[in-house]
Amino acid sequence: MKRPSGRAADQLRSIRITRNYTKHAEGSVLVEFGDTKVICTVSVESGVPRFLKGQGQGWLTAEYGMLPRATGERNQREASRGKQGGRTLEIQRLIGRSLRAALDMSKLGENTLYVDCDVIQADGGTRTASITGAMVALIDALKVLKKRGSLKGEPLKQMIAAVSVGIYQGEPVLDLDYLEDSAAETDLNVVMTNAGGFIEVQGTAEGAPFQPDEFNAMLALAQKGMNEIFELQKAALVD
Amino acid sequence: MKRPSGRAADQLRSIRITRNYTKHAEGSVLVEFGDTKVICTVSVESGVPRFLKGQGQGWLTAEYGMLPRATGERNQREASRGKQGGRTLEIQRLIGRSLRAALDMSKLGENTLYVDCDVIQADGGTRTASITGAMVALIDALKVLKKRGSLKGEPLKQMIAAVSVGIYQGEPVLDLDYLEDSAAETDLNVVMTNAGGFIEVQGTAEGAPFQPDEFNAMLALAQKGMNEIFELQKAALVD
Amino acid sequence: MKRPSGRAADQLRSIRITRNYTKHAEGSVLVEFGDTKVICTVSVESGVPRFLKGQGQGWLTAEYGMLPRATGERNQREASRGKQGGRTLEIQRLIGRSLRAALDMSKLGENTLYVDCDVIQADGGTRTASITGAMVALIDALKVLKKRGSLKGEPLKQMIAAVSVGIYQGEPVLDLDYLEDSAAETDLNVVMTNAGGFIEVQGTAEGAPFQPDEFNAMLALAQKGMNEIFELQKAALVD
Amino acid sequence: MKRPSGRAADQLRSIRITRNYTKHAEGSVLVEFGDTKVICTVSVESGVPRFLKGQGQGWLTAEYGMLPRATGERNQREASRGKQGGRTLEIQRLIGRSLRAALDMSKLGENTLYVDCDVIQADGGTRTASITGAMVALIDALKVLKKRGSLKGEPLKQMIAAVSVGIYQGEPVLDLDYLEDSAAETDLNVVMTNAGGFIEVQGTAEGAPFQPDEFNAMLALAQKGMNEIFELQKAALVD
Amino acid sequence: MKRPSGRAADQLRSIRITRNYTKHAEGSVLVEFGDTKVICTVSVESGVPRFLKGQGQGWLTAEYGMLPRATGERNQREASRGKQGGRTLEIQRLIGRSLRAALDMSKLGENTLYVDCDVIQADGGTRTASITGAMVALIDALKVLKKRGSLKGEPLKQMIAAVSVGIYQGEPVLDLDYLEDSAAETDLNVVMTNAGGFIEVQGTAEGAPFQPDEFNAMLALAQKGMNEIFELQKAALVD
């Protein structure tokens, strides 16, 4: 098996995390997994959604979008179609659940964090890049809240990151790009904590069903990749 | 650990599959996993969506809904809100992908199968019950197509079913009901083929992250449950 | 004239009213008029819509839906179309007005009753079956409110039920099924009180206009049918 | 009983029908029932909706609207709310059914007639005024089609008009204005042909149920009013 | 150059402003610029939008619509399409900004003025007719507020009116009708105060770009027309 990119089976793409990418948001990151580029911002607003009012805790919610020509073919703009598609909703729910797992909401104060992940160029793995990049922007937003004295303790419980793995031409590979993704037999997205626990595991057989041993091989590959990604997050956060 | 229902950790709820539940649809099943009750219909229409026109193959698509008071609290009707929620879209995409894995579309002729899963009473596990019941309705709809001479061979590749597993009070349990589901630390939905392959695996940590060994224990429990469910499907299909 | 079902011109279909059909709602009925089957639930929420705030009275509102394949041909799901159709809105407005006529809102306390009528199988007369069944579910919901001590007196003023009549092959007939309904020259829906007063009368000439004497013959037939239906409601309400 | 307007119980408001009210439409009428003023246009387009394609017949469809401040209190504009309300849909369905009863669609050729009834000032009875006025605009549009040679015979079967009746302070009255309408115990809209047949009868008890004899008294009043209205239509159509 | 209407290049169409055109609104005007006819109402409601709450000032907002057959070809009704088009939104934003320039909001009290401009017949220049007519309806609505004692001073700062100019067959012309508008090389809408200042200037080259001297010629023409229009507004306001 030869990967289209020439990478080794267990090799990540070149990953770059650029902080303070735009100037208005409390946290703002450009994350690049190879040619996949996502702007992740975290915005702070005081107050919480109605279902949490008066409980003394905070909230985090996420939205995801793609510029119409982030992809090989232009997609209709969701704002002009008048609704977000199922894929978009599914991804933004995943991002939201994943990042909430990083936080102790009771320490956040009555603040809401809005995470926006907007793909400006897509080449596979946009949801895992979004989670990885937004985690860094979230740290920056927490620093702003801390400076303002709006927290009720340390809300950060753990770092979160994500990566995709899959079966490509019969073999498990790490961090699929678009060419691999569209030809893969199985696609597995893994969200983990820096302590090695799983937050989300979503595997889909695109063609043949996958077997338990393939599953385990993919998880092992994901774990390896995650270790490297957590190091990259850490490096990006050094001021 | 004691399950609220008194079931053993590896015990399914009482599962019932009633065919020909309503009279108009080509396939119509009421599936019950304990108090969870879903009407699954499969409707046949000739023709295919535009993106498949002229390729000589068929298609299957799924929709999911809940009656407003299928749940403990009434939910706003999606038709009057003017849109389907993210959870609904996520579930119906899962049902569609899972059932398409049962079929060889090139044998289906230019027909579209519409799967509708409508929950009339919810008590946990509505998506796994939907997949399990809709598979049986799908078999009945294929029989109708065969009788009409609309097929181009045998489209059925394999049987598909689904079950949920989770970590409840620190222990892996099979087929969570609502009380367990809302208190579980981890929730894992597994879709499999009757040959033991995985079609979808979706695991979410609700509280603490889950560990690799917990993951394997849950998968083993799911495999055990699936074997029983495939037997129940087979029994239901005896005329 | 021979009716497709072989019924006499003044003969109702077999009507069944099953209480406590689902477990969550305060009132839950499956009503069957022959092959027409509707799940009617009544849900209680404290509080009233804004336009009634602070007036010390209650409210009742109704919604109506059909499963996509409740009918001979599949209809597009209203939730995925993004809006309820004109027929749906017309029927749910009728159900709401009819059931509000059963109640003295000033005795209800500041509670809102949500009536949901969902057709799981359609064979003509879904709106009249819905009103008839929902009336029984409403009684059960009032019992719950009474037990909770949430009422300010007895809100029930009278029983309400409904039936359709029509001109089929030149003759007035009672309780049309789908075959008759789609071929009828005139279709008349009648909502009455158990004291014999009219709440709603909606007659439509589908082909030739109807004449005053035909109108009177249809009303007489409706009155006869209503008497039987009120007996069936009463019988269903015996515990 | 004294009517707020001082009219006799069986007295219509002053009714005026002005043809060619606007210049673009094939038929264009301003109809006034007292202070109720409705612009009714009929627009001709060649072609028919998809469900009628290739059947060699025509179609008529109707839409209804109110200017936001046609009423005592301003109503939100339906175009900016993003949907038509239930009342609007109910009324435009009634207008469409009523006017289709005037035509033999097989003689219309493959043409579609769009009826638009827009209330510029409301004072009760907007739906009956709409039907009455649109019937006259329809005649003018048919003349245009005839001149163009687009008809396949004479599509006009009969004239249609409409009026409301009700029980006001215990007595039946003809052609209710807003003050009466909002205080009436019963409201009955009647659509008839000039030969005396009924096309639609829609009666609603607003307070107490109405009794069969009240019903008959109201119908008699409607019939009297309709005779006068058909004379007014005829007079308006004299060139 | 000969204008289709035979008018001189600097000649307005016949303009008529009819006050109290409908009876419910606080201000109600029918404005006619030749065959262009617009009903302009101004409705008063106490209270202001959320973003102005508690600031002791008022607000004015505008909406614009066209009856479906106000034009040569029928347009789909925006209420049934489910959204207002870009042209509609652009025009109503222009009307709102223009009329707000007439008022000192701090003198208005916490009241909101809703301006509705509904075109019943279109023949070019509907937005400029709307602004011109609505200004007169606004004066009438202010009188009502004054009588009620709801004002905190005199909110009227200046009169506002609007007119279109353009380049038609190479020459600047005033107040374009539809035939000219659809053939014009340049279309310029000008909103001014009665003291000669500009509120809005919106010029669009439909074909060739326009040159600075053409621009100045058009502005001069607009200024001439505005003077006449302000006289017509003044005359209309004499009781």
Next chain:
Amino acid sequence: MKRPSGRAADQLRSIRITRNYTKHAEGSVLVEFGDTKVICTVSVESGVPRFLKGQGQGWLTAEYGMLPRATGERNQREASRGKQGGRTLEIQRLIGRSLRAALDMSKLGENTLYVDCDVIQADGGTRTASITGAMVALIDALKVLKKRGSLKGEPLKQMIAAVSVGIYQGEPVLDLDYLEDSAAETDLNVVMTNAGGFIEVQGTAEGAPFQPDEFNAMLALAQKGMNEIFELQKAALVD
């Protein structure tokens, strides 16, 4: 008068035009006017909208969006609100009209060009930056069409660019940033051709009306700025 940025009254911000900013689109530009940053892509699709079918000409259409946190306060995502706001529609209509003025559609072949302008950071002047940047991306897209042999001649008639001017603290200034824009008395957007003709002129008095001489001063300033901007476009297009 001192500008917040310290610029001279007739001084543009630093403008940068980066071609090939993303990899999928036929034309892709990042345009920066100071801190305002917009991604402009031009996508080519064969075929034209229905209203142009069979006329042998092409079309260009534009859409505009802002990332939710492109601004100081987060704005709700239009895709999740379910509609584009009036400001968005107004801007994208302006961009489309402006760029169509650059082209001879009869030379474009039956192709459609989709222009997408997405603001990733806003600091005033996003619409003028969008037009200026999209013009460059359009040139690149035309080159692709030329290479493919899809053109029927040279469609480019002229270059188009845009800039804003305004009255700030009583003086005309060029190219307003957000601080100036939000405090300006008048705001004027000017779209021109490289030959010095006007395509669009949109001026709005935010506070006091503007006078003819102020208008002329602003236009002169715009013309000066445009000359510099056309040079920057030209420089960016050197390969």
